[in-house]
Amino acid sequence: xxxxxxxxxxxxxxxxxxxxxxxxxxxxxxxxxxxxxxxxxxxxxxxxxxxxxxxx
Amino acid sequence: xxxxxxxxxxxxxxxxxxxxxxxxxxxxxxxxxxxxxxxxxxxxxxxxxxxxxxxxxxxxxxxxxxxxxxxxxxxxxxxxxxxxxxxxxxxxxxxxxxxxxxxxxxxxxxxxxxxxxxxxxxxxxxxxxxxxxxxxxxxxxxxxxxxxxxxxxxxxxxxxxxxxxxxxxxxxxxxxxxxxxxxxxxxxxxxxxxxxxxxxxxxxxxxxxxxxxxxxxxxxxxxxxxxxxxxxxxxxxxxxxxxxxxxxxxxxxxxxxxxxxxxxxxxxxxxxxxxxxxxxxxxxxxxxxxxxxxxxxxxxxxxxxxxxxxxxxxxxxxxxxxxxxxxxxxxxxxxxxxxxxxxxxxxxxxxxxxxxxxxxxxxxxxxxxxxxxxxxxxxxxxxxxxxxxxxxxxxxxxxxxxxxxxxxxxxxxxxxxxxxxxxxxxxxxxxxxxxxxxxxxxxxxxxxxxxxxxxxxxxxxxxxxxxxxxxxxxxxxxxxxxxxxxxxxxxxxxxxxxxxxxxxxxxxxxxxxxxxxxxxxxxxxxxxxxxx
Numbered sequence: 089x090x091x092x093x094x095x096x097x098x099x100x101x102x103x104x105x106x107x108x109x110x111x112x113x114x115x116x117x118x119x120x121x122x123x124x125x126x127x128x129x130x131x132x133x134x135x136x137x138x139x140x141x142x143x144x
Numbered sequence: 145x146x147x148x149x150x151x152x153x154x155x156x157x158x159x160x161x162x163x164x165x166x167x168x169x170x171x172x173x174x175x176x177x178x179x180x181x182x183x184x185x186x187x188x189x190x191x192x193x194x195x196x197x198x199x200x201x202x203x204x205x206x207x208x209x210x211x212x213x214x215x216x217x218x219x220x221x222x223x224x225x226x227x228x229x230x231x232x233x234x235x236x237x238x239x240x241x242x243x244x245x246x247x248x249x250x251x252x253x254x255x256x257x258x259x260x261x262x263x264x265x266x267x268x269x270x271x272x273x274x275x276x277x278x279x280x281x282x283x284x285x286x287x288x289x290x291x292x293x294x295x296x297x298x299x300x301x302x303x304x305x306x307x308x309x310x311x312x313x314x315x316x317x318x319x320x321x322x323x324x325x326x327x328x329x330x331x332x333x334x335x336x337x338x339x340x341x342x343x344x345x346x347x348x349x350x351x352x353x354x355x356x357x358x359x360x361x362x363x364x365x366x367x368x369x370x371x372x373x374x375x376x377x378x379x380x381x382x383x384x385x386x387x388x389x390x391x392x393x394x395x396x397x398x399x400x401x402x403x404x405x406x407x408x409x410x411x412x413x414x415x416x417x418x419x420x421x422x423x424x425x426x427x428x429x430x431x432x433x434x435x436x437x438x439x440x441x442x443x444x445x446x447x448x449x450x451x452x453x454x455x456x457x458x459x460x461x462x463x464x465x466x467x468x469x470x471x472x473x474x475x476x477x478x479x480x481x482x483x484x485x486x487x488x489x490x491x492x493x494x495x496x497x498x499x500x501x502x503x504x505x506x507x508x509x510x511x512x513x514x515x516x517x518x519x520x521x522x523x524x525x526x527x528x529x530x531x532x533x534x535x536x537x538x539x540x541x542x543x544x545x546x547x548x549x550x551x552x553x554x555x556x557x558x559x560x561x562x563x564x565x566x567x568x569x570x571x572x573x574x575x576x577x578x579x580x581x582x583x584x585x586x587x588x589x590x591x592x593x594x595x596x597x598x599x600x601x602x603x604x605x606x607x608x609x610x611x612x613x614x615x616x617x618x619x620x621x622x623x624x625x626x627x628x629x630x631x632x633x634x635x636x637x638x639x640x641x642x643x644x645x646x647x648x649x650x651x652x653x654x655x656x657x658x659x660x661x662x663x664x665x666x667x668x669x670x671x672x673x674x675x676x
Contacts, residue, residue, distance in 0.1 A: 092378035093366065096226045099233070100442060104350060107435045110428060111346040114205075117198025118339050125199065125335075 160493030167344070167497040171337050171504065172324060197416075197424040199339060204412045204425060205432035206338030208402070209345055210506025211295045211499050214440040216564035218479035221444025222461075223468055224385050225369050225377030228444075231394045231565070232437030238399015239433040243426030248404040249413040251587050253422045258414055259513075260407055260579060261521035267586045268594040268651070270525050272601075276582065277521030279601050280407060283575030284514050285547055290567055291510070292319060293555035294476060295503040301480030302496050315555050318500075322507045323548045327541040335415075337508065341501035348498030349439045351491065352483060356446040359486045360453075368449040372466070393628035396635065397569045401576045403433060405583060408513045440479070447482035457485070472564060515543040566627050570610035573631045578604020581638040585646070596646030600638040607634045 220228040242249060257263045261280060265273030296314040357365070369377050376383045380391055403409045403426060416422045448468075451458025461478050463469050487495055519540045524531045531539070578601040585592040585600075608614055610627035 090370075090375075090378055093226065093370070096229050096378065097366075099229065100438065103232075103431070103434055103438055104353065106431055107346070107439075108350060110431050111342075114198050114202050114428065115343050115346075118202040118342070121199035122336060122339060 157489040157492070159490055160496060163490070163493030164497050164500065167500065168321060171340070171501075172321060174336050174340075197421045197428070199335065200412060200416050200421060200425040201428045201432070202342040203335045203338035204409065204429050205436070206342035206345065206501075207408055207412070207506055207509040208429075209342070209349075209432065209436040209502055210291070211298055211503035212291050212506060212564070212568070213436050214349075214499065214502055215294045215298055215476055215479070216568060217437045217440035218444035218447070219472070219475050220565050221441030222448050222475055222478045223444075224383055225373040225445060225448070227373075227376065227378055227380045227383040227386060228441045229438055230380040230386070230391055231398055232434045232441065234391065234394040235398035235402065235437055236430045236434035238395055239403045239426055240430035242400065242404045243423055243428075243430055246419070246423050246426075248583050248587060249410065249422050249426065250419050252410060252583075253413055253416060253419050258411075259517050259520055260405075260410055260583065261517060264582065264586070264597065265521070265525065267592075268597050272582075272594050272597045273521055274525050275598060276579070276601055277517050277525075279578065279605065280575050281514050281517050281522065283571060283605075284407065284510070284517075285550060286574070287568055287571040288507075288510050288514070288547070289551060289554035289571075290564060291503075291507060292551040294564060295507075296555065297473065297476050298480045298499055298503075299496065301477040302484050302492070302499070312556065315552060318503060318507075319548050319552055322504050322511065323545060327544050337501075337504065341498075341504065344494070344498040344501045348495045349435070352487070352495055353439055353442055353446075355487060355491070356443060356482075360446055360449055364453070365446055365449045368452050369445055372448065372452055387628075389632060390626075390628040393569070393631050397573065397576070397631065398433075398437070401572070401580055403429065405576050405580045406572065407517065408509045411509070411513055411516075443483070444479050447478045450482050450485070451478065457481075476564060511544045511547055512540075514547055515540040518543045567611065570607060570627045570631070573607035573610060573634070574605050576604070577607050577631065577635045578602070578638050580635065581642050585639075585642050589646075591646050591650060592642065593646040593649055593651040595649035595651075596642040596644075599645040600642035603638045603641045604634060606637070607631055609634075 217228075217231075220231065241247070252260070252263060255263055255266060257266065259277075261273045261277040264276040292315050293311070295318055296311045299314050299318070300311050376385075380386045381388060413422045413425065416425055451461050455462075458478075460474060461469060469475060483495060484492065519531075519536050523539060524536065581600040581604070582592075582597045586597065607630060609618075610630035612627075615621045
């Protein structure tokens with residue numbers, strides 16, 4: 089096998105394995121962060137709504 | 145589009161259609177729900193700067209792994225073989241470098257800007273902001289022109305349809321969906337949908353690669369492709385389509401520029417909750433910048449091996465036994481046609497949904513980004529920054545629709561004469577070569593002046609000579625000068641002109657390095673201290 093071909097083979101296998109690990113971590117962490125972000129936005133949304141009511 | 149033989153043997157099933165429909169409906173519902181969180185332009189454009197590192201990486205990769213990326217990478221793998229892997233390798237190295245050093249992106253986040261031209265306005269002048277905004281929007285929208293048709297070609301290839309009308313209808317349908325949830329929900333809906341799209345895409349790409357190898361076997365792929373391309377198939381330095389200038393150009397365009405200068409990626413950096421998460425974002429994204437290119441390229445390589453070993457199905461992709469057709473529109477459909485032949489029922493639907501996800505996640509971010517630049521950096525400064533928040537939001541939505549109409553017309557009329565990856569790199573370079581210079585020197589070089597910034601941005605537009613349709617209209621254009629050589633030369637020229645004009649026409653007020661600018665939070669806390 090040519091040196092370049094050997095390099096690309098190892099490269100491809102390594103990239104796929106690392107990507108699986110990284111993607112799993114991001115999927116888990118991202119799910120938690122979406123929850124936090126929506127809760128924060130929801131709280132701000134309600135806060136603004138109640139202050140609008142007070143003004144009116 | 146596709147041969148009748150390919151159409152007859154496509155495995156698309158009703159179950160696949162149900163999966164796709166469920167996905168599309170879910171995405172649109174998210175857009176509707178996110179609409180209630182939008183209160184001002186900051187919520188609409190940068191999701192109120194609330195992204196943590198994991199969500200930031202997911203949304204960055206969800207946007208940057210677009211269907212267009214999948215298509216151009218697969219096309220490059222199909223036409224050039226394993227040597228094309230160097231593009232992904234260079235992209236990963238560039239992104240990791242940005243992540244480790246924080247070059248450009250950290251000071252931009254510190255400056256508290258929403259868009260790059262806004263930084264031009266802070267650092268140079270209102271005029272530079274408007275000029276930079278015009279250059280950015282023009283080049284970006286030109287770059288985006290190829291997106292819609294490419295997406296439609298992929299979907300029609302996967303479904304196994306052949307006529308141009310079907311492609312046009314798919315274009316219209318895709319466009320309608322993206323416009324609907326982007327105009328409604330802004331960045332909040334983009335972030336949430338990008339997250340799901342990242343998950344679907346990641347699973348889809350890895351599963352496709354495994355099924356492709358399982359179908360063909362690794363030795364068959366290597367021997368067939370290397371037998372077809374010869375030494376060119378593996379070495380980027382020996383390959384006639386690449387060479388050393390192209391490798392350097394890849395590092396610059398797909399590495400540095402696409403993650404630190406390209407506005408959609410920079411918008412993610414500006415959406416992060418703090419500077420530390422900006423660096424983390426880029427360090428983790430580096431692997432995604434590699435896979436977004438390498439995995440689709442590998443699918444393209446497998447498609448080549450498949451159609452060489454099944455010459456009846458692949459006749460349209462070759463002009464003779466040893467040559468691939470020059471028609472870019474045809475080579476673009478090779479990978480979806482291959483996938484429609486090998487993926488089982490259900491998986492085909494998941495992959496189609498994943499690719500639709502890829503298409504939508506890229507287009508929503510890009511539409512939002514260019515509309516934001518037009519409103520925030522061109523229209524509002526020209527009108528003396530007097531627009532109300534509500535007017536800005538409606539204007540941004542209006543421009544999103546207008547850009548959508550342009551995409552549809554471009555998809556109908558523009559013939560793709562060169563590999564899609566080269567078209568995208570060159571059209572992007574019209575903006576990015578000048579912007580890279582202005583950002584680098586504006587952030588890290590005190591004497592950089594407004595005159596220098598104007599000069600660099602104007603010179604950067606010369607990168608348009610890298611487009612093959614422009615080169616072919618100049619009868620004396622030397623054959624050995626390609627897109628990479630033009631791009632590298634224009635980058636050097638932009639740097640040179642900015643330095644020259646900054647020395648000859650310096651700004652009257654001397655600014656400190658913008659990299660040292662204090663953040664909005666620090667300004668706020670020092671103001672509070674002062675009031676105490």
